[in-house]
Amino acid sequence: MTAPGSGTPVAGSAPPLLSVRSLSVRYGAAQALRNVDLDVYEGEIVTVIGGNGAGKSTTLKTISGVGEMLKHVEGSITFQGTEIRRKPAYRIARMGMAHVPEGRRVFPESSVEENLMLGAYRRKDADIGADLDAIYVRFPILAERRHQQAGLMSGGEQQMLAIGRGLMAKPSFLLLDEPSLGLAPLIVEQVFAAIRRLKAEGLTILLVEQLATKALAVADRAYILETGSVVTSGPASELARDPKVRAAYLGT
Ligand SMILES: Nc1ncnc2c1ncn2[C@@H]1O[C@H](COP(=O)(O)OP(=O)(O)OP(=O)(O)O)[C@@H](O)[C@H]1O
Numbered sequence: 203m204t205a206p207g208s209g210t211p212v213a214g215s216a217p218p219l220l221s222v223r224s225l226s227v228r229y230g231a232a233q234a235l236r237n238v239d240l241d242v243y244e245g246e247i248v249t250v251i252g253g254n255g256a257g258k259s260t261t262l263k264t265i266s267g268v269g270e271m272l273k274h275v276e277g278s279i280t281f282q283g284t285e286i287r288r289k290p291a292y293r294i295a296r297m298g299m300a301h302v303p304e305g306r307r308v309f310p311e312s313s314v315e316e317n318l319m320l321g322a323y324r325r326k327d328a329d330i331g332a333d334l335d336a337i338y339v340r341f342p343i344l345a346e347r348r349h350q351q352a353g354l355m356s357g358g359e360q361q362m363l364a365i366g367r368g369l370m371a372k373p374s375f376l377l378l379d380e381p382s383l384g385l386a387p388l389i390v391e392q393v394f395a396a397i398r399r400l401k402a403e404g405l406t407i408l409l410v411e412q413l414a415t416k417a418l419a420v421a422d423r424a425y426i427l428e429t430g431s432v433v434t435s436g437p438a439s440e441l442a443r444d445p446k447v448r449a450a451y452l453g454t
């Protein structure tokens with residue numbers, strides 16, 4: 203047993219929100235993932251860390267169903283108790299999963315507000331306006347820039363926009379692919395502060411990062427990927443102290 207709110211699964215508690223088993227992915231002859239097992243429990247931040255090409259983005263894209271048509275996938279992905287491996291991305295999104303992709307991928311010619319509204323395009327409920335207002339409270343810079351072309355904003359602002367667009371789908375589970383990529387240290391702090399706040403509000407998050415120190419500081423549990431395989435996993439605080447992890451990923 204662990205303390206409530208520690209985010210560490212407790213024996214006998216609810217089953218994982220997301221459960222990945224023996225996930226293997228090939229792009230043609232290139233093996234991107236090999237027998238990956240990974241669980242995310244409700245309310246946790248779980249981080250996947252690893253170097254360039256380790257398979258981090260492939261993991262997220264395979265879970266959310268977006269991206270390459272040419273990949274060959276084996277294994278099982280269960281979300282909310284339902285097997286989703288063969289489901290199209292839009293159906294997985296409708297179950298409450300939102301994927302904020304690597305490189306933000308905002309629509310550069312569209313305004314900030316248009317980009318945010320795209321995140322809500324599957325919704326038919328009456329709360330969209332209120333949720334848009336809530337995004338503007340969460341990220342005031344987006345309110346200031348609401349009519350500006352998204353492509354003219356800084357990298358950090360575009361990252362806030364990409365997260366805001368994901369939140370406009372009203373997800374229960376958020377996949378974040380390298381939100382800190384290419385951002386100045388001060389902006390990275392803002393992005394991680396936003397991630398902490400989302401967790402405090404009860405959102406479950408799967409975070410992919412190369413900034414291992416930051417990711418381990420914010421996460422409950424972590425998985426380390428090397429060339430497509432999970433080589434280590436455990437409580438983030440333990441991995442942050444592990445000498446091998448520190449040598450390989452924390453630069454100490
Ligand atoms: N569409 C694709 N076609 C062929 N190979 C691909 C494709 N996408 C990824 N790969 C390969 O699969 C492996 C894993 O890539 P992936 O993008 O998942 O890694 P990553 O950990 O996200 O890397 P990065 O830190 O650079 O974002 C790499 O060897 C990559 O070259």
Ligand SMILES: [Mg+2]
Nearest residue numbers: 258259260304
């Ligand atoms: Mg990647």
